[in-house]
Amino acid sequence: MAEDFAADMAARLVRRRALARLGVAVAAISIVGAALQAAAPVLRSAGLAPAARPYVALWFPHPSVLPAHLGPGGRLAFSFEVGNYTGSAVKQRWVVTALDGRGRARAVRSGWTGVPAGGESRVPVSMTLPQGVAQVEVALPGRHLSPIEFHLANPPHASPGKVAPTRSRLLSAHRARQGGVPG
Amino acid sequence: MSFVVAPQEPAATELSVQRGHCEGTGSGQARRPVYLCGTATLLALLDLAAFFPHVLPARLVVLAIVLSLPGALAVEAARARFGSAYTQGALVLGASLAVLMAWALAASLLLPFLGIGRPLDKVPFAAGLNAVCVGLAWWSSRGKDPVLGFLGGQGRWRFAPWQLVVALPALAAAGVERLNSGHGAAVVQASIGAAVVTLVLGFLGARAGRHVRAQICLLAASLSVLYLYSLRGNYLFGYDIQQEFQRFSSTFNAARWIPPANGDPYAAMLSITALPAALSRLASVSGLYLFKGLYPLFVAIVPGLAYEFASRWATPRAAFVGAAYLVVLADFSSQLPALARQEVAFLFFALLVLALFSPQLAGRRRQVTIAGLTAALVVSHYSTSYVAVAMLVCTWLAYGWLRLVRGGWRGRPRAVGLFTVVFGVGMILAWDVGVTHSSSNVTKFVSSLADEGLRVLPYGKGSFLQRYLSGNVGTVTTPQVYYDETAQTALATQRWLRPFPMSVTSRYPAHAAPPPYALKPLLKGSARPVTDVAIAVDETFLFLVACGVAACLFQGLYRRHSRRVPLEVAVMCLALFAFLALIRLSGTVAGSYNADRAQLQASIVLAVALATSVEWLMARLRAGALVVAALAVMLLAGTGETVALTGGDAPSVLANAGTEYNMFVMHGGEVRAARWLVANKGRHGVIYTDEYGPLRIWGATSYTALPQTWLTPGALDQGAWVYVPAYGVTDHTLYGSFEGAAVSYAAPSVFLWDVDNLVYSDPSARVYH
Numbered sequence: 026m027a028e029d030f031a032a033d034m035a036a037r038l039v040r041r042r043a044l045a046r047l048g049v050a051v052a053a054i055s056i057v058g059a060a061l062q063a064a065a066p067v068l069r070s071a072g073l074a075p076a077a078r079p080y081v082a083l084w085f086p087h088p089s090v091l092p093a094h095l096g097p098g099g100r101l102a103f104s105f106e107v108g109n110y111t112g113s114a115v116k117q118r119w120v121v122t123a124l125d126g127r128g129r130a131r132a133v134r135s136g137w138t139g140v141p142a143g144g145e146s147r148v149p150v151s152m153t154l155p156q157g158v159a160q161v162e163v164a165l166p167g168r169h170l171s172p173i174e175f176h177l178a179n180p181p182h183a184s185p186g187k188v189a190p191t192r193s194r195l196l197s198a199h200r201a202r203q204g205g206v207p208g
Numbered sequence: 209m210s211f212v213v214a215p216q217e218p219a220a221t222e223l224s225v226q227r228g229h230c231e232g233t234g235s236g237q238a239r240r241p242v243y244l245c246g247t248a249t250l251l252a253l254l255d256l257a258a259f260f261p262h263v264l265p266a267r268l269v270v271l272a273i274v275l276s277l278p279g280a281l282a283v284e285a286a287r288a289r290f291g292s293a294y295t296q297g298a299l300v301l302g303a304s305l306a307v308l309m310a311w312a313l314a315a316s317l318l319l320p321f322l323g324i325g326r327p328l329d330k331v332p333f334a335a336g337l338n339a340v341c342v343g344l345a346w347w348s349s350r351g352k353d354p355v356l357g358f359l360g361g362q363g364r365w366r367f368a369p370w371q372l373v374v375a376l377p378a379l380a381a382a383g384v385e386r387l388n389s390g391h392g393a394a395v396v397q398a399s400i401g402a403a404v405v406t407l408v409l410g411f412l413g414a415r416a417g418r419h420v421r422a423q424i425c426l427l428a429a430s431l432s433v434l435y436l437y438s439l440r441g442n443y444l445f446g447y448d449i450q451q452e453f454q455r456f457s458s459t460f461n462a463a464r465w466i467p468p469a470n471g472d473p474y475a476a477m478l479s480i481t482a483l484p485a486a487l488s489r490l491a492s493v494s495g496l497y498l499f500k501g502l503y504p505l506f507v508a509i510v511p512g513l514a515y516e517f518a519s520r521w522a523t524p525r526a527a528f529v530g531a532a533y534l535v536v537l538a539d540f541s542s543q544l545p546a547l548a549r550q551e552v553a554f555l556f557f558a559l560l561v562l563a564l565f566s567p568q569l570a571g572r573r574r575q576v577t578i579a580g581l582t583a584a585l586v587v588s589h590y591s592t593s594y595v596a597v598a599m600l601v602c603t604w605l606a607y608g609w610l611r612l613v614r615g616g617w618r619g620r621p622r623a624v625g626l627f628t629v630v631f632g633v634g635m636i637l638a639w640d641v642g643v644t645h646s647s648s649n650v651t652k653f654v655s656s657l658a659d660e661g662l663r664v665l666p667y668g669k670g671s672f673l674q675r676y677l678s679g680n681v682g683t684v685t686t687p688q689v690y691y692d693e694t695a696q697t698a699l700a701t702q703r704w705l706r707p708f709p710m711s712v713t714s715r716y717p718a719h720a721a722p723p724p725y726a727l728k729p730l731l732k733g734s735a736r737p738v739t740d741v742a743i744a745v746d747e748t749f750l751f752l753v754a755c756g757v758a759a760c761l762f763q764g765l766y767r768r769h770s771r772r773v774p775l776e777v778a779v780m781c782l783a784l785f786a787f788l789a790l791i792r793l794s795g796t797v798a799g800s801y802n803a804d805r806a807q808l809q810a811s812i813v814l815a816v817a818l819a820t821s822v823e824w825l826m827a828r829l830r831a832g833a834l835v836v837a838a839l840a841v842m843l844l845a846g847t848g849e850t851v852a853l854t855g856g857d858a859p860s861v862l863a864n865a866g867t868e869y870n871m872f873v874m875h876g877g878e879v880r881a882a883r884w885l886v887a888n889k890g891r892h893g894v895i896y897t898d899e900y901g902p903l904r905i906w907g908a909t910s911y912t913a914l915p916q917t918w919l920t921p922g923a924l925d926q927g928a929w930v931y932v933p934a935y936g937v938t939d940h941t942l943y944g945s946f947e948g949a950a951v952s953y954a955a956p957s958v959f960l961w962d963v964d965n966l967v968y969s970d971p972s973a974r975v976y977h
Contacts, residue, residue, distance in 0.1 A: 044245075044246070047246065047355070050272070051253065051269060054268045054272050055265035055268070057265075057268065058263075058265030058269070059264065059265045061264060062263075072388075072389035072390070073382050073385050073386060074385055075385060075388065076442075077442065077876050078876060080876065080877050080970055080971050080972070082880060082970035083970070084884060084968040084969070088888055088965070088967035088977050089888070089890060089977070091965060091967070108970075110880070168971075169971050170970055170971050171937075171966065171969045172966070172969070173965075173966050173969050174965060175966075175967070176965060
């Protein structure tokens with residue numbers, strides 16, 4: 026009888042200790058979680074928690090159907106999009122440049138577009154260009170990214186029988202002004 | 209068939225008592241409901257916390273309960289005892305994973321017939337898990353509470369300074385995050401130094417007979433070096449893990465695991481599909497965090513289990529060295545974080561090895577435990593289970609033959625019995641052939657064997673010695689040769705290809721890549737000596753393992769003292785060592801399984817062999833300090849820390865540049881560019897990128913095919929979509945390989961600029977079309 030009582034008491038004691046440990050474990054996990062959640066901004070600013078690097082992206086929304094020729098009267102219409110992943114809204118300047126077969130560049134359109142944080146903004150462009158334009162490119166001045174671009178059909182003034190210079194050579198002067206050849 | 213405690217087992221049992229064993233708490237005769245308060249409390253807490261997905265503490269509580277409660281109940285239901293608190297804890301974790309996978313599998317296959325189309329969603333999965341837990345608790349309760357019984361062990365916790373080692377993984381994580389956010393690598397280097405100190409503390413603890421301390425130190429050191437890689441970058445780090453994450457994503461989105469109809473082995477593994485999908489939905493934790501933060505924990509437990517295994521027959525200090533060898537292997541920290549499936553499978557493999565030779569298990573509960581662990585291993589990773597079952601078969605055959613020859617076949621029962629072998633083979637056939645049709649690895653190996661015969665020498669050219677020394681390691685080629693070979697082969701083999709005319713491509717010759725970012729040497733001229741020392745230490749340990757295998761066999765055959773390694777264990781070591789030698793030498797075998805990963809798996813068992821030879825070394829030559837120093841050298845070399853001294857191509861854990869960083873650290877811009885590309889390329893668009901570009905595409909999208917990776921002018925299609933990753937944009941470098949020969953070459957940016965439109969651009973990626 027006394028042995029049973031002692032065994033029962035011992036079992037209760039162990040169970041109580043186990044329950045206490047369970048409680049402590051759950052409380053510890055909760056406290057660590059709460060502390061991490063509360064301190065997340067501080068940790069992020071101290072570089073101790075993952076943080077996304079801010080950047081801006083640029084693309085053509087319909088890359089498979091970009092114009093390959095100038096339309097009647099030199100008409101050209103296309104659109105591009107700017108994506109803003111900087112974490113805050115930006116007002117972004119853009120420039121459209123036309124390059125002819127000799128590598129001469131001319132800014133033909135420019136403007137500003139507002140892009141919300143995490144969002145995208147589509148910019149339609151419609152303009153008239155002179156014949157001889159070999160390439161159209163869109164740049165975001167002040168941003169560390171290469172301009173996007175598309176070719177137009179060979180300019181008519183390329184002399185037959187003469188090897189046309191490669192576009193990289195044509196564009197080298199323009200690139201030099203913009204800060205280097207495309208990498 | 210029962211496994212009787214071996215003559216040396218009193219020592220092992222004594223050891224288990226010292227380590228604080230974990231029996232139940234009950235007096236044995238009380239009513240069941242009284243003893244289920246722990247289970248009921250935790251289930252109620254789980255259900256409550258699961259409905260607060262935006263509160264981090266609630267998510268952590270759910271994760272902790274899910275990873276412990278089902279296992280505690282299953283272990284109690286199977287009456288499985290491993291002896292020490294560390295191994296019992298590992299068994300509970302492993303059993304939890306097994307129960308979760310089993311329920312996820314059953315739910316995915318059965319619940320759709322009941323009209324529940326998304327069985328891994330939070331509510332149906334949690335409801336089923338509650339039922340499973342209640343069932344297990346009811347089955348297991350025999351007068352003791354399975355949860356409180358585990359927690360209510362003897363002894364009180366007291367703080368001691370060595371316990372600060374548990375903060376080491378947090379230090380490593382902080383260091384890596386600082387590096388990720390553009391700061392220096394000082395904290396990372398400090399954490400590597402702290403890992404070395406932790407191993408020394410563990411060795412001293414083992415020498416003093418403090419087994420829990422030794423195991424915790426192994427755990428802390430392992431997890432910290434694993435975190436150095438797994439937490440690198442804001443996305444997943446490594447090659448295979450990108451495809452694993454892709455299969456996880458598709459299972460997560462469908463909220464159901466579906467057996468792959470195309471035999472896709474990745475989709476067939478529950479460890480990277482159903483398990484993380486269920487965990488992620490239940491605990492509301494991103495799969496990215498599970499793969500980066502939780503999965504390394506599974507494999508970090510393994511060295512402590514290897515210590516437990518080795519210390520049954522070796523002295524604790526030697527067993528510690530045998531287990532720590534696993535931690536300091538370079539591939540442990542750098543490869544395993546990129547192999548989520550193997551992180552889970554290694555845990556089951558280590559538990560299976562422990563269960564096979566556990567003196568605490570006998571009779572039916574032993575068979576149930578072994579069957580459960582084998583089944584969990586098979587559904588977790590096919591290659592690990594192939595090696596494990598091959599090991600079991602070889603051990604069973606070789607040990608049976610030895611018993612027959614020695615005339616003792618009626619003696620002591622075997623640890624690896626016919627049931628174990630048959631169940632292992634049957635499980636592989638049932639799962640890999642019957643259910644998932646994912647045995648392509650084996651069929652590839654068999655067809656290679658049939659077509660070319662067994663190549664017993666490594667692939668490559670040169671004399672036998674040269675081929676042996678270089679092993680099955682790839683060669684290096686030059687950019688121009690790479691350009692020429694890829695162009696010729698693409699023209700010959702890709703009939704759909706519309707190449708650019710040679711008159712165009714010939715204007716763009718290949719150029720060498722700019723040299724990778726290199727760390728300046730702290731000690732000039734130290735590169736060669738340090739590399740030589742690291743190689744010598746590495747080879748010496750391999751030699752010691754070989755000596756240990758021979759010594760174990762000798763002991764098993766001829767010695768009769770109490771701590772000798774049993775002959776069956778020695779035979780198992782021999783089987784694994786022979787497999788390692790074969791995979792190191794044979795081109796045919798190496799083509800089917802990675803030799804480095806085979807070594808990691810084998811090292812779990814071979815810890816016994818290494819411990820045997822190291823013990824001899826330490827006892828005869830008093831070389832304990834030398835052995836620990838050698839481990840430290842291996843750890844420093846394996847994590848690339850020695851490069852800080854010698855200078856050279858920066859390892860990814862020391863700088864935000866360098867070859868490894870380029871290959872495996874992904875940027876947000878790359879991920880977004882990959883998503884944009886896959887969304888815009890159309891059904892028939894062909895993607896071209898370099899050797900490591902596919903990682904970005906697989907990791908970011910549901911695109912499962914292998915893109916064309918010969919990004920050279922002569923091999924490019926005129927309608928191609930070309931994806932250029934960050935290192936091609938900023939470092940002007942691309943990587944390629946052709947028939948095993950690797951190359952880094954200057955990105956053909958001018959060619960792409962001339963012939964294609966640049967249709968997507970951000971600071972770290974470009975898409976041409």
